[in-house]
Amino acid sequence: MQCLSVLDLKAIETVAETGSFRKSALRLGIGQPAISRRVARVEDRIGVSLFERRRSGARLTLAGRVFVGRARGILNDLSAAWDMARSVGEAKTGELRIGLIASLSRGTLRCVIEEFLLGHPDVHLSFTEAERGELLSLLNHREIDVFIATGTNSLAIGDTMVLDEERTYLAVPSNSHLAVKTQLTWTDVEDETYLVSKREAGQDIHDYIHRRISDLGKPVSLQWHRLGHEGIMTLVGLGLGISLIADHWRGVSYPNVTFVRIGEADERIPFSLVWRPENDNPALRRFLSLARVHAKGAASSLSEVSQNRDPWP
Structure with missing residues (x-):
């Protein structure tokens, strides 16, 4: 199975937070079709639906809640790693x-x-x-x-x-x-x-x-x-x-x-x-x-x- 990208995880997290593909696209500054394609591609790879699509928006499935919880932890860890590396590189921290x-x-x-x-x-x-x-x-x-x-x-x-x-x-x-x-x-x-x-x-x-x-x-x-x-x-x-x-x-x-x-x-x-x-x-x-x-x-x-x-x- 191919690895998921950070953008894939971010797209799924944002849809979960906004409850909408349209609002997620606005927040991330990319087109709604691109968001939909990323989410669909992840769902195809893992073989389960992460969202229930409705006219009123998108709601996480049970599998989606589990996935987003783990994905959010990965993104937080990655963000912390970026901040730490940037801080050390700028000599804000280190030894x-x-x-x-x-x-x-x-x-x-x-x-x-x-x-x-x-x-x-x-x-x-x-x-x-x-x-x-x-x-x-x-x-x-x-x-x-x-x-x-x-x-x-x-x-x-x-x-x-x-x-x-x-x-x-x-x-x-x-x-x-x-x-x-x-x-x-x-x-x-x-x-x-x-x-x-x-x-x-x-x-x-x-x-x-x-x-x-x-x-x-x-x-x-x-x-x-x-x-x-x-x-x-x-x-x-x-x-x-x-x-x-x-x-x-x-x-x-x-x-x-x-x-x-x-x-x-x-x-x-x-x-x-x-x-x-x-x-x-x-x-x-x-x-x-x-x-x-x-x-x-x-x-x-x-x-x-x-x-x-x-x-x-």
Whole structure:
């Protein structure tokens, strides 16, 4: 037996609701003969009459009532499926999975997420904080949609976009002589002990500090710790050393820790979004479109920055 079309089911449902082939045709905007042919074709296929035809209209038979009840459920389910697919396709619903190395306490990424949430309140956001290597693996296996990390387009695993270039700061003990300054040079801190995490962007921080201090002809005093950012900040507050951070980390305060600007005006750290170009998640596409707007705004505010900046790897 041939399958029935949606129009067949809709025609039968409308005749049942209006009690008339003529009124059904008017509601659906098609000719009455077309309605009659569709109903008759269905009746022929299933071998029973669905309506009693009278001059006063059409009335459902017992078989017709059973058929229309089931048909209405099918049409309702189909309508719900259409609405859901359209909603997901327009990023009104769905899920966006974001990987993090950076903080969300302040900065451009936080602004993008806040604006995305306002425009897409029914899209579920999930976050994963991990090291770069793990985030790359999660991205390749489609377990996250996008992540942000230090550096520019040096990852040959997908598309990237520089979201912002942030100023560099040193986290220093608030009771130290460094905390009273508003700006530090690398010469001011060439003899300090630097605390670096083995997690997150620790290797990037190590390389950056090493270049800066080595340029001064000095050996670098650096200590590695198996701690996250909060743990490193705790050690700074205890007076065990200082640590390099980007501007977005300054949205969180820590006991006995002060953030002081380090380096020249053009000394900034690039942060990039990374995603797979074949990922067709509509929520990701909307998120990236919004990120591009913010990235352009951030770039325009850096128009005076020197081209000889020293980005992190």
